[in-house]
Amino acid sequence: MVETPCIKVCRILEGGNLCHGCGRTLDEIGRWTSMSPEERRTIMAGLAERLRRADIESTESRSEA
Numbered sequence: 020m021v022e023t024p025c026i027k028v029c030r031i032l033e034g035g036n037l038c039h040g041c042g043r044t045l046d047e048i049g050r051w052t053s054m055s056p057e058e059r060r061t062i063m064a065g066l067a068e069r070l071r072r073a074d075i076e077s078t079e080s081r082s083e084a
Contacts (some may be wrong), residue, residue, distance in 0.1 A: 021052055024063050037073055042066035 028040030036045045043051070047062055054062075 022056070022059060022063075023051065024066055032073055035073070037069065039070075039073075042070040042073070 024041040024043065026040045028038075030039040031037065031045065032039050037043070038045075038048065041048075043062065043066065047054075051059065
């Protein structure tokens, strides 16, 4: 079985291509099963930071409006 960060909350963040649930890009989601385990682990290691940055950017955008 292929390890995955998917939490079944599949929603692309507004104005981007990042999944709100797992933090992967659309390209990464599409290629996930063909990636090596090392590639997947490398991506998974950075997902929490991606989601944190995306949340900060989203919050800043809303406060500027």
